[in-house]
Amino acid sequence: MGQKAFAAAILALLTIGIGSASAHHSVAGQFDNSKRTKITGTISKIDWINPHTYIYIDVKGDKGEVTTWRLESLPTAMLRKAGLTSELLIAGGATVTADALMARDGSAHLAWLLKLTYEDGHFFQLAGE
Protein backbone atom coordinates (compact mmCIF):
# COMPACT_ATOMS: atom_id res chain seq x y z
CA MET A 1 0.00 0.00 0.00
CA GLY A 2 2.59 0.50 -0.69
CA GLN A 3 0.42 2.25 1.75
CA LYS A 4 -1.41 1.11 -0.98
CA ALA A 5 -3.86 1.08 -3.72
CA PHE A 6 -6.60 2.73 -2.10
CA ALA A 7 -5.68 5.50 -4.44
CA ALA A 8 -8.76 5.69 -6.55
CA ALA A 9 -11.03 5.73 -3.58
CA ILE A 10 -8.96 8.27 -1.77
CA LEU A 11 -8.96 10.57 -4.71
CA ALA A 12 -12.67 10.19 -5.06
CA LEU A 13 -13.18 11.26 -1.50
CA LEU A 14 -10.65 14.02 -1.74
CA THR A 15 -12.36 15.28 -4.81
CA ILE A 16 -15.62 15.62 -3.00
CA GLY A 17 -13.83 17.32 -0.16
CA ILE A 18 -13.57 14.50 2.30
CA GLY A 19 -10.11 13.10 2.07
CA SER A 20 -9.32 9.63 3.19
CA ALA A 21 -5.76 8.68 3.49
CA SER A 22 -5.55 5.10 2.63
CA ALA A 23 -9.09 4.59 1.67
CA HIS A 24 -9.03 2.58 4.80
CA HIS A 25 -12.73 3.15 5.08
CA SER A 26 -15.22 5.65 3.89
CA VAL A 27 -14.48 9.01 5.48
CA ALA A 28 -17.95 10.05 4.39
CA GLY A 29 -19.30 7.37 6.71
CA GLN A 30 -17.53 8.95 9.66
CA PHE A 31 -17.33 12.70 9.07
CA ASP A 32 -19.88 15.25 7.90
CA ASN A 33 -18.88 17.31 4.91
CA SER A 34 -21.53 19.88 5.80
CA LYS A 35 -20.34 20.41 9.38
CA ARG A 36 -17.12 22.29 9.17
CA THR A 37 -15.32 23.77 12.15
CA LYS A 38 -12.24 25.81 13.02
CA ILE A 39 -10.12 24.88 16.01
CA THR A 40 -7.34 27.10 17.33
CA GLY A 41 -4.76 25.92 19.83
CA THR A 42 -1.46 24.10 20.03
CA ILE A 43 -0.61 20.59 18.94
CA SER A 44 0.07 18.58 22.06
CA LYS A 45 0.54 15.11 20.59
CA ILE A 46 0.63 13.19 17.34
CA ASP A 47 -0.15 9.49 16.95
CA TRP A 48 2.11 8.50 14.07
CA ILE A 49 0.11 5.43 13.17
CA ASN A 50 -1.77 3.87 10.28
CA PRO A 51 -4.21 3.66 8.67
CA HIS A 52 -4.72 7.22 9.89
CA THR A 53 -2.59 9.58 11.90
CA TYR A 54 -4.16 11.54 14.76
CA ILE A 55 -3.24 15.08 15.66
CA TYR A 56 -4.26 16.36 19.09
CA ILE A 57 -4.90 20.07 19.52
CA ASP A 58 -5.25 21.63 22.97
CA VAL A 59 -7.69 24.51 22.97
CA LYS A 60 -7.79 26.93 25.91
CA GLY A 61 -11.20 28.22 26.98
CA ASP A 62 -12.03 31.62 28.40
CA LYS A 63 -11.44 30.41 31.94
CA GLY A 64 -8.20 28.66 31.11
CA GLU A 65 -9.70 25.20 30.87
CA VAL A 66 -8.14 23.01 28.16
CA THR A 67 -10.14 20.94 25.69
CA THR A 68 -8.25 18.45 23.54
CA TRP A 69 -9.47 17.84 20.00
CA ARG A 70 -8.53 14.67 18.17
CA LEU A 71 -8.12 15.22 14.45
CA GLU A 72 -7.89 12.26 12.12
CA SER A 73 -5.66 12.67 9.09
CA LEU A 74 -3.59 11.05 6.35
CA PRO A 75 -1.58 7.85 6.70
CA THR A 76 2.07 8.16 7.57
CA ALA A 77 3.41 7.36 4.09
CA MET A 78 1.51 10.26 2.53
CA LEU A 79 2.76 12.68 5.16
CA ARG A 80 6.29 11.38 4.63
CA LYS A 81 6.04 11.82 0.88
CA ALA A 82 4.91 15.39 1.51
CA GLY A 83 7.98 15.92 3.68
CA LEU A 84 5.85 16.40 6.78
CA THR A 85 7.07 15.18 10.16
CA SER A 86 5.72 15.38 13.68
CA GLU A 87 8.26 18.09 14.39
CA LEU A 88 7.09 20.21 11.46
CA LEU A 89 3.45 19.76 12.40
CA ILE A 90 3.96 20.61 16.07
CA ALA A 91 6.10 23.59 15.01
CA GLY A 92 7.57 24.11 18.44
CA GLY A 93 4.18 24.58 20.02
CA ALA A 94 3.12 27.44 17.78
CA THR A 95 -0.52 28.44 17.72
CA VAL A 96 -2.32 26.74 14.86
CA THR A 97 -5.81 26.86 13.40
CA ALA A 98 -7.29 23.67 12.03
CA ASP A 99 -10.07 23.50 9.48
CA ALA A 100 -11.88 20.23 10.03
CA LEU A 101 -15.08 18.25 9.52
CA MET A 102 -17.07 17.15 12.56
CA ALA A 103 -17.71 13.49 13.31
CA ARG A 104 -21.12 12.22 12.29
CA ASP A 105 -21.58 10.04 15.37
CA GLY A 106 -21.71 13.06 17.66
CA SER A 107 -18.25 12.62 19.18
CA ALA A 108 -17.73 16.09 20.56
CA HIS A 109 -14.06 16.62 19.83
CA LEU A 110 -13.33 14.28 16.97
CA ALA A 111 -12.91 15.67 13.45
CA TRP A 112 -11.32 15.05 10.06
CA LEU A 113 -8.42 17.43 9.45
CA LEU A 114 -8.50 19.45 6.24
CA LYS A 115 -5.87 22.12 6.81
CA LEU A 116 -3.48 23.47 9.43
CA THR A 117 -2.65 27.18 9.31
CA TYR A 118 0.05 28.60 11.57
CA GLU A 119 0.42 32.07 13.07
CA ASP A 120 3.05 33.13 10.56
CA GLY A 121 0.73 32.26 7.69
CA HIS A 122 2.26 29.05 6.44
CA PHE A 123 -0.09 26.10 6.10
CA PHE A 124 -0.36 22.41 5.44
CA GLN A 125 -3.32 21.51 3.24
CA LEU A 126 -4.03 17.84 3.83
CA ALA A 127 -7.43 17.32 2.21
CA GLY A 128 -9.59 18.95 -0.41
CA GLU A 129 -11.56 21.99 0.71
Next chain:
Amino acid sequence: MRAATTRVFFGLPVLLGCCLLMLSATAQNSNGPRLADGHPDFSGTWENGSGIDFVQPQQTGKSVCVFGCGGTPPPPETQGVVATPPGRPQYRPEFAARVADLAKRQVSEDPVLRCKAPGVPRIGPPDKIVQRPGEAVFLYDDVSGNFFRIVPTDGRPHIKDTEPSFLGDAVGHWEGDTLVVETVKFNTDTWLTDDGAFHTKDLRVVEKLRRTGADTLEWSATVYDPAVLSAPWQLAPRVERAAKLDMVEAAPCIEQSLSHMVDDTHHTNPR
Protein backbone atom coordinates in the same frame (compact mmCIF):
# COMPACT_ATOMS: atom_id res chain seq x y z
CA MET B 1 43.41 -12.60 -55.04
CA ARG B 2 40.51 -14.93 -55.56
CA ALA B 3 41.13 -16.48 -52.13
CA ALA B 4 41.29 -13.06 -50.56
CA THR B 5 38.03 -12.06 -52.23
CA THR B 6 36.41 -15.26 -51.01
CA ARG B 7 37.58 -14.57 -47.48
CA VAL B 8 36.14 -11.07 -47.64
CA PHE B 9 32.93 -12.34 -49.26
CA PHE B 10 32.33 -14.93 -46.57
CA GLY B 11 34.06 -13.08 -43.76
CA LEU B 12 31.96 -9.95 -43.99
CA PRO B 13 28.62 -11.62 -43.17
CA VAL B 14 30.25 -13.45 -40.27
CA LEU B 15 31.64 -10.19 -38.97
CA LEU B 16 28.29 -8.45 -39.42
CA GLY B 17 26.56 -11.35 -37.72
CA CYS B 18 28.88 -11.10 -34.76
CA CYS B 19 28.26 -7.36 -34.57
CA LEU B 20 24.52 -7.89 -34.65
CA LEU B 21 24.76 -10.50 -31.91
CA MET B 22 26.84 -8.14 -29.82
CA LEU B 23 24.38 -5.31 -30.44
CA SER B 24 21.53 -7.63 -29.55
CA ALA B 25 23.22 -8.66 -26.32
CA THR B 26 23.93 -5.01 -25.53
CA ALA B 27 20.29 -4.11 -26.16
CA GLN B 28 19.13 -6.94 -23.95
CA ASN B 29 21.41 -5.81 -21.17
CA SER B 30 20.59 -2.17 -21.62
CA ASN B 31 17.26 -2.75 -19.90
CA GLY B 32 18.97 -3.28 -16.59
CA PRO B 33 21.51 -5.26 -14.66
CA ARG B 34 21.76 -9.02 -14.51
CA LEU B 35 22.76 -11.42 -11.79
CA ALA B 36 25.78 -13.66 -11.94
CA ASP B 37 23.53 -16.48 -13.19
CA GLY B 38 22.49 -14.36 -16.17
CA HIS B 39 18.92 -13.69 -15.08
CA PRO B 40 17.62 -10.13 -14.83
CA ASP B 41 18.23 -8.40 -11.52
CA PHE B 42 15.09 -6.57 -10.38
CA SER B 43 16.66 -5.44 -7.12
CA GLY B 44 15.59 -1.97 -6.19
CA THR B 45 12.82 0.13 -4.70
CA TRP B 46 9.79 0.58 -6.87
CA GLU B 47 6.71 2.78 -6.96
CA ASN B 48 4.16 0.12 -7.51
CA GLY B 49 1.56 2.06 -9.42
CA SER B 50 -0.88 2.42 -6.57
CA GLY B 51 -1.07 3.63 -3.02
CA ILE B 52 0.72 6.91 -2.52
CA ASP B 53 2.26 7.10 -5.96
CA PHE B 54 -0.38 9.54 -7.12
CA VAL B 55 0.35 11.93 -4.26
CA GLN B 56 2.19 14.92 -5.70
CA PRO B 57 2.62 17.45 -2.90
CA GLN B 58 3.23 21.07 -3.79
CA GLN B 59 5.52 23.18 -1.65
CA THR B 60 5.55 26.97 -1.56
CA GLY B 61 7.94 28.35 1.00
CA LYS B 62 7.13 26.59 4.27
CA SER B 63 3.62 25.69 3.11
CA VAL B 64 2.78 22.28 1.72
CA CYS B 65 -0.34 21.25 -0.13
CA VAL B 66 -0.92 17.51 -0.29
CA PHE B 67 -4.48 17.46 -1.65
CA GLY B 68 -6.88 20.03 -2.96
CA CYS B 69 -4.07 22.11 -4.45
CA GLY B 70 -5.47 22.49 -7.92
CA GLY B 71 -2.47 20.83 -9.48
CA THR B 72 -3.28 17.40 -8.14
CA PRO B 73 -3.60 14.98 -11.04
CA PRO B 74 -7.18 14.25 -12.08
CA PRO B 75 -8.62 11.39 -10.09
CA PRO B 76 -9.14 8.00 -11.67
CA GLU B 77 -12.63 8.03 -10.33
CA THR B 78 -15.08 10.47 -8.85
CA GLN B 79 -17.72 9.77 -6.26
CA GLY B 80 -17.43 6.06 -6.57
CA VAL B 81 -17.69 5.90 -10.34
CA VAL B 82 -14.62 4.10 -11.56
CA ALA B 83 -13.18 5.69 -14.69
CA THR B 84 -10.74 2.89 -15.35
CA PRO B 85 -12.20 -0.29 -13.91
CA PRO B 86 -9.50 -2.25 -12.15
CA GLY B 87 -11.23 -5.42 -13.22
CA ARG B 88 -12.96 -7.85 -10.95
CA PRO B 89 -13.01 -11.63 -10.54
CA GLN B 90 -16.04 -13.32 -12.03
CA TYR B 91 -17.80 -15.76 -9.70
CA ARG B 92 -19.88 -18.80 -10.41
CA PRO B 93 -23.58 -17.86 -10.27
CA GLU B 94 -24.20 -19.75 -7.02
CA PHE B 95 -21.74 -17.45 -5.22
CA ALA B 96 -23.07 -14.14 -6.52
CA ALA B 97 -25.33 -13.63 -3.50
CA ARG B 98 -22.48 -14.24 -1.06
CA VAL B 99 -20.22 -11.76 -2.85
CA ALA B 100 -23.01 -9.18 -2.94
CA ASP B 101 -23.71 -9.64 0.77
CA LEU B 102 -20.05 -9.27 1.71
CA ALA B 103 -19.75 -6.22 -0.52
CA LYS B 104 -22.75 -4.62 1.15
CA ARG B 105 -21.20 -5.22 4.55
CA GLN B 106 -17.70 -4.26 3.42
CA VAL B 107 -17.09 -1.95 6.36
CA SER B 108 -17.71 -4.73 8.83
CA GLU B 109 -16.22 -7.58 6.80
CA ASP B 110 -13.23 -6.39 4.76
CA PRO B 111 -10.12 -7.78 6.50
CA VAL B 112 -7.79 -4.98 5.42
CA LEU B 113 -9.96 -2.44 7.22
CA ARG B 114 -8.71 -4.10 10.40
CA CYS B 115 -5.04 -3.93 9.56
CA LYS B 116 -4.80 -7.50 8.34
CA ALA B 117 -2.35 -8.37 5.59
CA PRO B 118 -4.01 -7.77 2.22
CA GLY B 119 -3.12 -11.14 0.71
CA VAL B 120 -2.19 -11.79 -2.90
CA PRO B 121 -2.81 -10.27 -5.40
CA ARG B 122 -4.44 -7.47 -3.41
CA ILE B 123 -1.12 -6.40 -1.92
CA GLY B 124 -0.01 -5.53 -5.45
CA PRO B 125 3.51 -5.44 -6.86
CA PRO B 126 6.43 -5.40 -4.43
CA ASP B 127 7.71 -2.05 -3.20
CA LYS B 128 11.24 -3.35 -2.95
CA ILE B 129 13.00 -6.37 -4.40
CA VAL B 130 16.20 -7.89 -3.08
CA GLN B 131 17.48 -10.56 -5.39
CA ARG B 132 20.37 -12.99 -5.69
CA PRO B 133 20.87 -16.10 -7.80
CA GLY B 134 18.28 -18.66 -6.75
CA GLU B 135 16.15 -16.32 -4.63
CA ALA B 136 14.16 -13.11 -4.71
CA VAL B 137 12.75 -11.34 -1.67
CA PHE B 138 9.73 -9.10 -2.12
CA LEU B 139 9.22 -6.34 0.45
CA TYR B 140 6.00 -4.40 0.90
CA ASP B 141 5.22 -1.07 2.52
CA ASP B 142 1.53 -1.42 3.10
CA VAL B 143 -0.83 0.67 5.20
CA SER B 144 -1.38 -2.52 7.20
CA GLY B 145 2.36 -2.80 7.85
CA ASN B 146 5.60 -4.08 6.35
CA PHE B 147 5.39 -7.51 4.77
CA PHE B 148 7.82 -9.80 2.98
CA ARG B 149 7.67 -12.77 0.67
CA ILE B 150 10.60 -15.07 -0.02
CA VAL B 151 10.55 -16.45 -3.55
CA PRO B 152 12.99 -19.30 -4.25
CA THR B 153 13.98 -19.45 -7.91
CA ASP B 154 16.31 -22.45 -7.67
CA GLY B 155 13.76 -25.03 -8.67
CA ARG B 156 12.66 -26.16 -5.24
CA PRO B 157 9.00 -27.13 -4.78
CA HIS B 158 6.46 -25.53 -2.48
CA ILE B 159 7.00 -26.02 1.24
CA LYS B 160 4.83 -28.85 2.49
CA ASP B 161 4.96 -28.32 6.24
CA THR B 162 3.78 -24.74 6.44
CA GLU B 163 0.45 -23.47 7.70
CA PRO B 164 -1.83 -21.54 5.35
CA SER B 165 -1.00 -17.85 5.56
CA PHE B 166 -2.06 -14.39 4.39
CA LEU B 167 0.61 -14.20 1.69
CA GLY B 168 0.91 -17.91 0.97
CA ASP B 169 3.92 -19.94 -0.08
CA ALA B 170 5.68 -18.75 -3.23
CA VAL B 171 8.10 -20.39 -5.63
CA GLY B 172 9.48 -18.80 -8.77
CA HIS B 173 11.02 -19.80 -12.03
CA TRP B 174 12.31 -17.99 -15.10
CA GLU B 175 10.62 -18.00 -18.46
CA GLY B 176 13.21 -16.17 -20.51
CA ASP B 177 13.67 -12.82 -18.77
CA THR B 178 10.32 -13.02 -17.00
CA LEU B 179 10.15 -14.09 -13.36
CA VAL B 180 7.07 -16.24 -12.84
CA VAL B 181 5.92 -16.63 -9.23
CA GLU B 182 3.35 -19.21 -8.21
CA THR B 183 1.83 -18.84 -4.76
CA VAL B 184 -0.43 -21.29 -2.94
CA LYS B 185 -1.41 -22.24 0.61
CA PHE B 186 -3.32 -19.12 1.52
CA ASN B 187 -5.62 -18.76 4.49
CA THR B 188 -9.12 -17.55 3.73
CA ASP B 189 -8.82 -14.34 5.73
CA THR B 190 -8.11 -12.14 2.73
CA TRP B 191 -10.08 -10.81 -0.21
CA LEU B 192 -8.85 -10.78 -3.80
CA THR B 193 -9.91 -7.16 -4.09
CA ASP B 194 -12.64 -5.08 -2.50
CA ASP B 195 -16.36 -5.68 -2.76
CA GLY B 196 -16.52 -9.05 -1.09
CA ALA B 197 -14.13 -10.87 -3.42
CA PHE B 198 -13.61 -13.89 -1.18
CA HIS B 199 -11.60 -16.97 -2.13
CA THR B 200 -11.07 -20.54 -0.96
CA LYS B 201 -8.05 -22.23 0.56
CA ASP B 202 -7.25 -23.59 -2.90
CA LEU B 203 -6.48 -20.16 -4.29
CA ARG B 204 -3.47 -20.13 -6.61
CA VAL B 205 -1.93 -16.92 -7.89
CA VAL B 206 0.61 -16.63 -10.68
CA GLU B 207 2.48 -13.34 -10.91
CA LYS B 208 4.83 -12.28 -13.66
CA LEU B 209 7.56 -9.66 -13.39
CA ARG B 210 9.64 -8.41 -16.25
CA ARG B 211 11.76 -5.38 -16.93
CA THR B 212 10.33 -3.06 -19.55
CA GLY B 213 12.97 -0.36 -19.33
CA ALA B 214 16.00 0.72 -17.37
CA ASP B 215 13.75 2.10 -14.63
CA THR B 216 10.50 0.21 -15.11
CA LEU B 217 9.09 -3.21 -14.31
CA GLU B 218 5.80 -4.71 -15.38
CA TRP B 219 3.84 -6.79 -12.88
CA SER B 220 0.85 -8.88 -13.80
CA ALA B 221 -1.10 -11.55 -11.98
CA THR B 222 -3.61 -14.26 -12.72
CA VAL B 223 -5.86 -15.71 -10.04
CA TYR B 224 -7.06 -19.31 -10.12
CA ASP B 225 -9.77 -20.53 -7.77
CA PRO B 226 -12.00 -22.76 -9.90
CA ALA B 227 -14.25 -23.81 -7.03
CA VAL B 228 -15.73 -20.30 -6.87
CA LEU B 229 -14.51 -18.37 -9.92
CA SER B 230 -16.12 -19.00 -13.26
CA ALA B 231 -12.79 -18.27 -14.99
CA PRO B 232 -9.25 -17.29 -13.99
CA TRP B 233 -9.04 -13.62 -13.12
CA GLN B 234 -6.40 -11.81 -15.12
CA LEU B 235 -5.44 -8.51 -13.50
CA ALA B 236 -4.45 -5.62 -15.71
CA PRO B 237 -0.65 -5.30 -15.76
CA ARG B 238 0.86 -2.55 -13.63
CA VAL B 239 3.99 -0.58 -14.32
CA GLU B 240 6.45 -0.15 -11.49
CA ARG B 241 8.83 2.77 -11.67
CA ALA B 242 12.08 3.23 -9.78
CA ALA B 243 11.15 4.99 -6.55
CA LYS B 244 12.70 8.19 -5.24
CA LEU B 245 11.93 7.42 -1.60
CA ASP B 246 13.36 4.28 -0.04
CA MET B 247 11.30 2.14 2.27
CA VAL B 248 11.35 2.78 6.00
CA GLU B 249 9.86 0.90 8.91
CA ALA B 250 6.09 1.13 8.67
CA ALA B 251 4.22 2.87 11.45
CA PRO B 252 2.06 0.49 13.45
CA CYS B 253 -1.40 -0.12 12.05
CA ILE B 254 -3.88 0.53 14.86
CA GLU B 255 -7.43 0.84 13.65
CA GLN B 256 -9.42 3.45 15.58
CA SER B 257 -12.04 4.62 13.13
CA LEU B 258 -14.56 1.89 12.55
CA SER B 259 -16.36 2.36 15.85
CA HIS B 260 -17.20 5.90 14.71
CA MET B 261 -18.72 4.85 11.40
CA VAL B 262 -22.41 5.68 11.40
CA ASP B 263 -23.31 3.61 8.37
CA ASP B 264 -21.94 1.12 5.89
CA THR B 265 -21.03 3.78 3.36
CA HIS B 266 -19.07 1.77 0.90
CA HIS B 267 -15.46 2.48 0.30
CA THR B 268 -14.25 1.61 -3.16
CA ASN B 269 -10.97 -0.03 -2.41
CA PRO B 270 -9.66 -1.54 -5.57
CA ARG B 271 -6.26 -2.67 -4.46
